[in-house]
Amino acid sequence: MPEIKVTPLGAGQDVGRSCILVSIGGKNIMLDCGMHMGYNDDRRFPDFSYITQNGRLTDFLDCVIISHFHLDHCGALPYMSEMVGYDGPIYMTHPTKAICPILLEDFRKITVDKKGETNFFTSQMIKDCMKKVIPLNLHQTVQVDDELEIKAYYAGHVLGAAMVHIKVGSESVVYTGDYNMTPDRHLGAAWIDKCRPDILISESTYATTIRDSKRCRERDFLKKVHESIERGGKVLIPVFALGRAQELCILLETFWERMNLKAPIYFSTGLTEKANHYYKLFITWTNQKIRKTFVQRNMFEFKHIKVIMPGYCVQGTIGHKILNGQRKLEMEGRATLDVKLQVEYMSFSAHADAKGIMQLIRMAEPRNMLLVHGEAVKMEFLKGKIEQEFSIDCYMPANGETTTVTTNPSVPVDISLNLLKREMALGGPLPDPKKPRTMHGTLIMKENSLKLVSSEQALKELGLNEHQLRFTCHVQLQDPHSDADTLHRIYTHLKSVLKGYTIQHLPDGTVIVESIVIKVSSSAEDSNTKVLLLSWSYQDEDLGSFLSSLLKKGLPSGIC
Structure with missing residues (x-):
């Protein structure tokens, strides 16, 4: 039987370093190639030795697909292509292709120029890597080769994020990357066809969370910000420079105008400023309201905003330590900092919650489910819920663990x-x-x-001649009448039972029902025992079987 194999090289029962290897119909595809934000050693990159101990990855991979520009999904890409060795096609959307090298260069500067790390990719390697990228358009079916095709769908989450449908023959897999089923102030909700894939590989960052309504969370956030500045305090909002920064900028800008507030808002120059430029450039990827008002007013040109923890913080990061109540932080060079601030965690994360994940399953109707990009305990809980509600198998392999799913390919x-x-x-x-x-x-x-x-x-x-293939069977019937009378009684009985069928009693001593021929003869041993010969073509096999069963029961006594 055909089978699909899925092996996480990263993001298996973990958040970070997303890299999923899929083998389908003799093709090998790498889905995302990210780094782990919680490690500063070799563990930050996926373990590519799983694919090959020596030799280039080009010999083993048919293509690489990057779902979006966050570093936990694309941060290891230059390392994989330029240092390990891969010359094949890399697919991503146009916005991801534009923003990805900016984030990679920013990451390289921090790691190499500021921290002095070696064995790391260079600026030239980032450029060489991006030359291998083939941009994807939404809903465009791309033929990677004669058998492998891929199609991108809108994922929400961040600008350019895409889910991807991978198909080889009649076997298929959908990989979500990170997605959001709730529209926000600058992006729409994720959407996919009812494509019924063999496996749906979904992120599960918020596997056990069902969030309050977006309006409630926004109101709560603005209330806390307002209260703080009314007391003369300062509000620091650590946030992803791309995506959540724009979302909160629009929210704060709207609130400042409505309340006529004068307190200054600053965001850091550099990445966030560059991000705003690309949001203006790829305005068609934003939601309907932003696109509609774009001509009159660009929502990414802020009047009131001149540093924009409403996202997920991976274990090992400073954000995670502060959120868990740590009051002293050990920084680079062994310096220790005291945490002297009030910390509020408010989720503005652009990931699907448990409700959103279930919504996507209803939308795509997969035959099997596989969870990645989540914490093991929470994934286990969601796995049980999915299996209970949808009656499908759900898997959650750890890094380096292979899940094999046998498929029953349908032939169109x-x-x-x-x-x-x-x-x-x-x-x-x-x-x-x-x-x-x-x-x-x-x-x-x-x-x-x-x-x-x-x-x-x-x-x-x-250009062939027809040959008739007919089935025959004999049925014995007890009837004291002559053969001709018995045949007439059969004809009368069938007329009363089979409404809507063509039934004929022919002069040659046969009854015909559709293609079925019925003849009567008396047994040589006993003239009261009639032998019925039934013959039919294969088209009327069901009707022939029904008539033989009916006549075996005998004829009703009242029939003349």
Whole structure:
């Protein structure tokens, strides 16, 4: 049986270093190639030795797909392509291709120029890596080779984030990357076709969380900010420079205008400023409201805002330590800092919560589910809920652990219009993908495609002569009448039972029902024992079986 194999090299029962290896229909695809923000050693990158101990990755991978520009999904890309060695195609959306090298260079500067680390990718390696990128458009089917095709869908989350549908023959996998099922102030909600993949690989960052409504969270956030500045305090909001910074800038800008507040708002120059530039450039990726008002007013040009922890903090980071109540922080060079501030955690994260993950499953209708990018205990809880509600298998492999899913590939077959019309004329129900039904016809293969046609059409197309194949059976019946009278009684009985069928009593001593022929003869041993010969073609196999069962029960006594 065909099978699909999925192995996380990163993000298996963990958040960070997303890198999923998928083997499907003889093709090997790497989904994301990220780094872990909680490590400063070799553990920050995925373990590529799992793919090959020696030699370039080009020999083993058919393509690499990057879901979005966050470093935990693309941070190891230059290391993988330029230092380990990969020359094949790398796919990502246009906004991701534009923003990704900026984040990679920023990360390189911090790691190499400021911290002095070696064995790291260079600025030139980032440029060489990006030359291998092939940009994707949403809903565009891209043929990677003769058998492998991919299609991108809108994921929300950040500008340019995409879910991807991977297909080889009739087998398919959907990888979500990070996504958000709730529209926010600058991005829309994730959406995908009812594509029914063999496996849906989904992030599960907030596997056990069901958030309050967005309006409640925004109101709570603005209230706390307002109270702090009214007391003469200062508010520091550590946030991703791309995505959450823009979301909160729009929220604060709107609130400042409505309340006529004068307190200054600053965001750091550099990344956030560059990000705003790209948000203006790729305005078509934003939500409907932003696009609609863009001509009159660009929402990313802020009047009141001149540093914009509403996101997920990975274990090991400073943000995670502060949120967990640590009052002393050991910094670079062994310096210790006291934490002298009031900390509030308010989730403005652009990840799907548990409710959103269940919503996506209903949307895509996968045959199997696989969870990545989450914490093991929370994933285990969500896994149970998914299996209970959807009656599908759910997997959550750890890093380096392979999940193998056996598939039952469906073979697509075209059905001729004449055959469908004939089925409808016979009173058959309308075709329904959820209710399989039997169709009688002849299967023809032409130019690698299959077509189901009527036998008459098949003979005509193939230039063949027809040969009739008939089934026969004998039924014994106790009846004291003559053979002719018994046949007439059978004819009368069938007329009363089979409404809507063509039944004929012919002069040659036969009764015909559709293609079924019935003849009567007396047994040589006993003239009261009648032997019925039933003969039918394969088209009327069901009706023939029904008649033989009916006549075995005998004839009602009242029939003349």
